Amino acid sequence: MLVADPPLAAEYRELRSRLAGLSDQEKAVELRTISLAVRRSIVEMISTAKLGHIGGDFSVTDIMVTCFAGVLNLDPARPHWPDRDRFVLSKGHCAAALYSTLAYCGFFPRAELATFMAPLSALNGHPNRVKVPGVETNSGPLGHGFPVATGAALAAKLDGRSWRTVVVLGDGEMQEGSNWEAAMTASHYELANLTAIVDRNRLQQGARTEDTKALEPLGDKWTSFGWELRDIDGHDHVAILQALEPSTSGRPVAIVANTIKGKGVSFMEDRVEWHHKVPSAEQVRLALEELV
Amino acid sequence: MSTEDTFDCRQDFADELIKLASSDERIVAVCNDSVGSSNLVGFREQFPERLINVGIAEQDLVGVGAGLANGGKIPFVSAAAPFLTGRALEQIKADAAYSNTHVILCGQSPGMAYGELGPTHHSIEDLSWMRAVADLPVVVPADPVQTRQAVRWAVENPGPVFIRIPRFKVPVVTPADAPFGPGLSNTLTDGDDVTVIAIGTLVSRALRAAELLRAEGIGLRVINMPFVDPFDTDAVLAAARETRGIVTAEEATVSGGLGAGVASLVATEHPVRMRILGVPNVFAPTGSASFLLEHFGLTADGIAAAARELLGHGRS
Incomplete structure (x- = not known):
C-alpha cells in the first residue's frame, strides 16, 4: 500500500481551507489550473507507460479534480478514515486520471506516477484499493462501481452518517445492466447521499455510443428511474461545483456531464481512436504545449 | 437427539446470524428477493432496517454488499447458490475477493438441493468457480455445528468468504469442540x-x-x-x-x-x-x-x- 506524501497532503489541506472561503467562480479559477496540471501529468504517465486511455482520462479530468480538490471531504493522511466521503471511479480504465489526481492531492508521492503500469508498480492499469490509498473499490470490468457506491451510500444512511458517495460512470458503461439494477436500488432506498456522474463524452471504445447501442434519451432514463437529474457542461468547473450540491428532492442525484473525449488537446478531441491510442514523442510535445 | 435426526442447516444459519447480529450492529443481511429461501424472515422481524433486499439482481447484490462493507458493515450476502455464484461471478471476483472486502457470500440450497427444478437451479459448478478465485476462502459446512462455526468465523475474519449453506437435511457429524478454520479439518x-x-x-x-x-x-x-x-x-x-x-x-x-x-x-x-x-x-x-x-x-x-x-x- 502506498502512503501519503506529507508535504503534498499539507498543501492539499491548505488548498481546501483556502477554497472554502471562495465563491464558486473563484474556486473554478484554481480548479482549472489544477486540471491542466493533472492533464499534463496524464500525458507524461501514458507516454512513459506507452499504455493508457487518454481520451477518457481527459473527458473526466475536470469532474475528478472538482470532486477531489473542490468538494469531497477527504484526508490523504488518513485514507481509510471511516467518515470520509467516498469517490468511486467505475470507469476504471481511466486510472491515470485518478492516480494523477490522487497524487496531486498528496495521497501518495507524485514520483510514483512514473511507475504507471511498470512491472510490480502499485499503479496497475486499473485501480486497486489494496495498493493505492484513495481507491475505494477495484474497478476495471464495467458496471461494477455503481452497485458498490450504492452499498456504501446505504451504509451511511443506515448509520445516520453525513458522509456522501460519488460514483463516476462512463457513458458507454451505461450499457451494462448492473448499473440499472443499482439505479433501481438507490432509488428504492432513497439514497439522497449518492451522486452518480455520467461522463457523457458520446464515444465508446469502437464508435459513438449512439451508433453502438443508443443511450438517448439518457436524462429521461435517469428521471424515470427516480433520480434527480442535473444536465451540465462537464468541463465547466462552476457547473460541476453546483451540480455536486446536495440533493434537493430527497432522491439520489444523477449528473449527466456533457464532455469531450480527449478534451484539452485539439488533435485528440472527439476522436474515437484516442480511446487508448498512445501519443508519439511529437504528439506529446504538441499536447503539452496546448495544456498550459 | 438421535443420531438419525437430520437438519436443514439454513435454520442454524439464521439462528446464529440473529444471535450475532443482536450484539453486533455492523451485521446486515443482503438478499435478492430470497428472504424466505435464505431463511431471513426471522432476521427481518428482529432487524427490519438491517435486511436489505435489492430485488432480483444478483450483480447488484454482490456489489451492494461490497459497498456496505466499505461503509463499515458486515454484510451476509445471501442468495440461492447457483444464481449467486453464476450470475455474479465477476462481482465476487472483483468486488469481494480482489478488492478484499469483508463480504460474506452465502450460497443457499447448494449442490442438487433443488433436485427436480433441474440443472439451472443446481449449484454443482460453484466449488470449481469459487476455488478458481484467488483470496476467497470456500467453506462447505457438513452439518448444523459447522454451519454455526462458519457464520461465527466469517464475522471474525476480516476478508471475504463463500459459504455453502446446506438445505438437504443432514445429521450432526461434528463434535462440539471440533477445530474450525482455514487449513483445518x-x-x-x-x-x-x-x-x-x-x-x-x-x-x-x-x-x-x-x-x-x-x-x-x-x-x-x-x-x-x-x-x-x-x-x-x-x-x-x-x-x-x-x-x-x-x-x-x-x-x-x-x-x-x-x-x-x-x-x-x-x-x-x-x-x-x-x-x-x-x-x-x-x-x-x-x-x-x-x-x-x-x-x-x-x-x-x-x-x-x-x-x-x-x-x-x-x-x-
Whole structure:
C-alpha cells in the first residue's frame, strides 16, 4: 500500500481551507489550473507507460479534480478514515486520471506516477484499493462501481452518517445492466447521499455510443428511474461545483456531464481512436504545449 | 437427539446470524428477493432496517454488499447458490475477493438441493468457480455445528468468504469442540487402509461407508474438510503417506472442486491412487435431491465401492 506524501497532503489541506472561503467562480479559477496540471501529468504517465486511455482520462479530468480538490471531504493522511466521503471511479480504465489526481492531492508521492503500469508498480492499469490509498473499490470490468457506491451510500444512511458517495460512470458503461439494477436500488432506498456522474463524452471504445447501442434519451432514463437529474457542461468547473450540491428532492442525484473525449488537446478531441491510442514523442510535445 | 435426526442447516444459519447480529450492529443481511429461501424472515422481524433486499439482481447484490462493507458493515450476502455464484461471478471476483472486502457470500440450497427444478437451479459448478478465485476462502459446512462455526468465523475474519449453506437435511457429524478454520479439518474415524475426504452432504455418507467396510475388516479414515480452499494439506499428505488411497466425495462437479484440489496436491507432493466422486461434468436428469445423489453414486455404498477398488477388492 502506498502512503501519503506529507508535504503534498499539507498543501492539499491548505488548498481546501483556502477554497472554502471562495465563491464558486473563484474556486473554478484554481480548479482549472489544477486540471491542466493533472492533464499534463496524464500525458507524461501514458507516454512513459506507452499504455493508457487518454481520451477518457481527459473527458473526466475536470469532474475528478472538482470532486477531489473542490468538494469531497477527504484526508490523504488518513485514507481509510471511516467518515470520509467516498469517490468511486467505475470507469476504471481511466486510472491515470485518478492516480494523477490522487497524487496531486498528496495521497501518495507524485514520483510514483512514473511507475504507471511498470512491472510490480502499485499503479496497475486499473485501480486497486489494496495498493493505492484513495481507491475505494477495484474497478476495471464495467458496471461494477455503481452497485458498490450504492452499498456504501446505504451504509451511511443506515448509520445516520453525513458522509456522501460519488460514483463516476462512463457513458458507454451505461450499457451494462448492473448499473440499472443499482439505479433501481438507490432509488428504492432513497439514497439522497449518492451522486452518480455520467461522463457523457458520446464515444465508446469502437464508435459513438449512439451508433453502438443508443443511450438517448439518457436524462429521461435517469428521471424515470427516480433520480434527480442535473444536465451540465462537464468541463465547466462552476457547473460541476453546483451540480455536486446536495440533493434537493430527497432522491439520489444523477449528473449527466456533457464532455469531450480527449478534451484539452485539439488533435485528440472527439476522436474515437484516442480511446487508448498512445501519443508519439511529437504528439506529446504538441499536447503539452496546448495544456498550459 | 438421535443420531438419525437430520437438519436443514439454513435454520442454524439464521439462528446464529440473529444471535450475532443482536450484539453486533455492523451485521446486515443482503438478499435478492430470497428472504424466505435464505431463511431471513426471522432476521427481518428482529432487524427490519438491517435486511436489505435489492430485488432480483444478483450483480447488484454482490456489489451492494461490497459497498456496505466499505461503509463499515458486515454484510451476509445471501442468495440461492447457483444464481449467486453464476450470475455474479465477476462481482465476487472483483468486488469481494480482489478488492478484499469483508463480504460474506452465502450460497443457499447448494449442490442438487433443488433436485427436480433441474440443472439451472443446481449449484454443482460453484466449488470449481469459487476455488478458481484467488483470496476467497470456500467453506462447505457438513452439518448444523459447522454451519454455526462458519457464520461465527466469517464475522471474525476480516476478508471475504463463500459459504455453502446446506438445505438437504443432514445429521450432526461434528463434535462440539471440533477445530474450525482455514487449513483445518476433522478426522472423524481412524483407519489405515483407505482415506475418504468428504464435504457437506457426503460426510455422513462417508461415515456409513466406514461402518460397512469395518464389517469387512477394512479401516476407512474419514476426514471432513469444511475448508475446501484453503484445505488441510497436512491431513491430505498424511493420508497419502499412511493409507493406500484417497477417495474424495462432494456434491459438485468433479471438474474443479475438492477432488481436483486434493488430486493436484498429491500428484505433485506424494502420488497416491485416488477416486474422485461427484457429478461427472454432466447436467443432471430430472429427480429429487435424494434420487440424484443415488444416481451419481454419492452414497455410502458408492463410497465403500470406491474404497474397495483402491484396495483391489473390487473392479479396477
